Amino acid sequence: MATPTEVLQKGLERGWSPVMVQRALAVGVTADAIDRAMEMGLSLKQAEQLIARAEAAQKGEFYTPDQQEYIERVKQGRYHLEWLTDKRPQWGVKAERRDSRRGLTLMDINREFAGDAEDAPEGRSMAARGSTLDIDTTYPDMGYIYNNKYQVWSDNVVPLYEEAVQRQWSATRDIPWETLQPLPDDLERAQCQISTFLTEVEMIASDFPAKWLWRMNQHFHEVKMFLCTQAMDEARHLEVFRKRALANGGGLLRCRADTEMGLASILLAPTYIQGSFLMHVGGEGLVLDIFRAGEFLAQNKCEKEIYRLCMQDEARHVSYGTMHLKYFLEHHPDRAEAEEELHVVADAFERGFATFLVNPWIIEPLAVLAGGGMAHIDRGMEAVKIVWRRIVDEYLNRCELAGFDRRSRIKLPAAPPY
Amino acid sequence: MTTVTTCTFPSTRWFEAVGEVARRDEETFRKLGFIDTTLGVSVLGGGPAGGDRTFVLSFGAYTLDEVHEAAGAESVDFTLRAPLAAWEEMIRNIRENDGADLHHTLNYLHFGVIDLVAEDQLKADLFFRVNGSLQAFFDASAGVETEFPG
The missing domain is CATH 1.10.620.20 (Ribonucleotide Reductase, subunit A)
Structure with a gap:
């Protein structure tokens, strides 16, 4: 069990200001949850989102301000649609069955795309091999120790x-x-x-x-x-x-x-x-x-x-x-x-x-x-x-x-x- | 089991006939899983004048894709090698019981009757990974009227 003092100290090492840690504690985020967030490597932006969710909850609101804004846009028919126009992912992948009797095998899809596992991948999250990641965001570290x-x-x-x-x-x-x-x-x-x-x-x-x-x-x-x-x-x-x-x-x-x-x-x-x-x-x-x-x-x-x-x-x-x-x-x-x-x-x-x-x-x-x-x-x-x-x-x-x-x-x- | 035809063991035609019987029971083989292996069946004393004969069986997905008699050394995952008399006893037993009884399965006979020959242990272990499918394949020979030399 982490204590508030410990997470304040850890925050200094991880770039979380004491003000930010105290805000999180004040809105009901437990010291353990803050400790876990730090261990997962949350960025400051993600930490702010965590605090915003807790603040909203404290006010009896279910949605964060960002989510509320998105809900209003959807109500007006103004969809986000970035996923539909994102240029970064490799598009047009079409894995084919080498042997139609077998169905579509892992060997078939690996032959077509992202089939070779790297020797030492940098990622520590569950993001799919070959998928596209958010920019300017830290993905949580899942605690993997076998990364080679x-x-x-x-x-x-x-x-x-x-x-x-x-x-x-x-x-x-x-x-x-x-x-x-x-x-x-x-x-x-x-x-x-x-x-x-x-x-x-x-x-x-x-x-x-x-x-x-x-x-x-x-x-x-x-x-x-x-x-x-x-x-x-x-x-x-x-x-x-x-x-x-x-x-x-x-x-x-x-x-x-x-x-x-x-x-x-x-x-x-x-x-x-x-x-x-x-x-x-x-x-x-x-x-x-x-x-x-x-x-x-x-x-x-x-x-x-x-x-x-x-x-x-x-x-x-x-x-x-x-x-x-x-x-x-x-x-x-x-x-x-x-x-x-x-x-x-x-x-x-x-x-x-x-x-x-x-x-x-x-x-x-x-x-x-x-x-x-x-x-x-x-x-x-x-x-x-x-x-x-x-x-x-x-x-x-x-x-x-x-x-x-x-x-x-x-x-x-x-x-x-x- | 319905008999398709009369074939002599050992021969390419005999293995093809067994493959045809097996293919009619697709559901059984699909349930057993892929048989990704190429194996040799060596019949000691099964050739003219008592010589040995080896057949190469290539399986793909659930069926026997191709069989031919080996002219010389060929690359296979493993070879099952036994005297003609042992193969004959096994095939007769399968025919009589519509499938091998407890003492005539490939794995049983491989303790002392059929030699399992492979160039390394990984290939030898493949015999055990696909054993159920291979047994079902040989059990399909119950549907083939078999004659033996001599």
């Missing part, structure tokens, strides 16, 4: 957004729930334990991008749009696994504290790239292989469809994360330092890997499902071993593709210890 392209971008993010929108599905409508049949207790418990685990972990991939979205410059809107699809995907994953756990005579089973530690490390990562590496490349890469193994875990068409649809979503997220890591490293002003920082993060991720795959609450249900029951748990463990090897192999492949060499520093054993 390399901090958020990946070269595949635009088509990935289109792919994501195309491949949305409904956990209510698109899963053949009618094919779910009663299972023996061991298989139902195993499926419910895995479903509980996935219900628990999946939505970290909604919370994490949501945490950083508003910090990303709006100039990179495609990245933000893609992350919105990811947040929706993961909400649906929570939904579908919670539904599966509660739909067939079993229930939600155990959530473990050590799993939560892994999730916390993602959510509380101090920077977007660190959390993105942990989540997109590390965690989602791991879960992608579990979804792929869903081909063995599924006991019916219902479960098979669940795993397949989740697999498609997860593979998109991993593809963004891999290519973001690549873009980040290739364009970072100090690549060596950036790589070293990420190696520390990768070391921690790899050491934490055992939390998941040397964890009886995860690998034993997986083995029971893959083996087809408790009687064949040993056979199922063979499938778990395949999953381990694939996770490690593909994680290293993705790092390599991104130009991030983990092969020489890997902490993870290539082969499972059991």
